[in-house]
Amino acid sequence: MRSRQFFGEISLLARGSHRTATATARTPCRLKEVGSATTTRLKQEHPQLLCSLLQETCAYLVASEQALAGDVRSRDEELIRAIDYLRRTREERDATHVLAHTDELTGLYNRRCLNDQLAKFVERARETNTGLAALVIDLDHFKAVNDAHGHSVGDRLLALVGSHLGNNVRRTDLPCRVGGDEFVVLLPEVAGDEAAFRAAEIHRSLSDLSLVCSDDICIEPSASMGGTIFVAGDGAERLMKRADDSLYAAKNQGRGKLVWNDCT
Numbered sequence: 001m002r003s004r005q006f007f008g009e010i011s012l013l014a015r016g017s018h019r020t021a022t023a024t025a026r027t028p029c030r031l032k033e034v035g036s037a038t039t040t041r042l043k044q045e046h047p048q049l050l051c052s053l054l055q056e057t058c059a060y061l062v063a064s065e066q067a068l069a070g071d072v073r074s075r076d077e078e079l080i081r082a083i084d085y086l087r088r089t090r091e092e093r094d095a096t097h098v099l100a101h102t103d104e105l106t107g108l109y110n111r112r113c114l115n116d117q118l119a120k121f122v123e124r125a126r127e128t129n130t131g132l133a134a135l136v137i138d139l140d141h142f143k144a145v146n147d148a149h150g151h152s153v154g155d156r157l158l159a160l161v162g163s164h165l166g167n168n169v170r171r172t173d174l175p176c177r178v179g180g181d182e183f184v185v186l187l188p189e190v191a192g193d194e195a196a197f198r199a200a201e202i203h204r205s206l207s208d209l210s211l212v213c214s215d216d217i218c219i220e221p222s223a224s225m226g227g228t229i230f231v232a233g234d235g236a237e238r239l240m241k242r243a244d245d246s247l248y249a250a251k252n253q254g255r256g257k258l259v260w261n262d263c264t
Contacts (some may be wrong), residue, residue, distance in 0.1 A: 105155055106162025109176040114184055117174055118236045121186050125230045131191030132230035134243040135199055137165075137206070139181035140222040140255040149213055157211050157221060168205055184243075191229055196260050199227040203258040224250040228261040 101113035125132035146154040158181065165175045165183060174186040187198055203225045211219040226246025230239055242261055250259040
């Protein structure tokens with residue numbers, strides 16, 4: 001047999017546990033089978049030789065097991081490092097995704113997120129026939145607030161409205177700040193009277209807000225809102241145009257109004 005050639009496995013039974021090591025030739029040698037009869041003769045005639053063989057075998061098993069355990073520990077450590085790297089990579093990716101799709105000032109979703117999700121919401125409404133409503137909200141006279149009290153107060157007002165919208169919609173809804181003082185809310189799985197009720201409820205709740213600027217100044221924002229529902233044949237662009245048209249109609253009625261288009 002050549003050196004380092006594999007020739008089998010050596011096993012040792014100890015307290016019911018089975019430990020196995022791979023056996024290879026250390027130097028060129030010949031194999032000889034040792035049966036029970038030969039073992040008995042060795043025990044009787046050459047006990048020291050038999051003990052030496054057993055000791056060598058046990059030592060080989062122990063060394064092999066230690067090497068195997070070390071290899072397993074090394075591989076475990078590599079696996080742990082790999083898993084930790086993947087976890088950190090996923091967290092960084094998720095954080096980057098959140099930052100890219102979140103409006104920094106209000107904490108709501110931003111226009112990029114709306115653009116990414118709008119077509120999906122429309123497609124889901126088309127496939128499931130469960131309804132979809134789109135609301136467009138614009139703060140009335142927001143420029144006057146900035147001019148009179150400064151942009152920092154204007155930012156606080158936007159943050160107040162954003163926080164209110166975020167806390168007063170369902171987890172399945174998509175509240176977005178799409179720029180300036182304009183907000184969009186997508187309401188999936190609502191239709192008909194329920195959609196109109198939800199729109200009116202959100203609009204009314206905005207009129208209850210107030211922002212205290214100082215001891216003698218309190219701003220009570222007014223918002224115009226336009227809303228509509230998804231109907232068969234709508235695409236994302238058509239749905240949002242109808243909601244925008246409703247918003248313009250609300251502004252033309254004197255601000256602080258809600259115009260709802262139920263497509264009837």
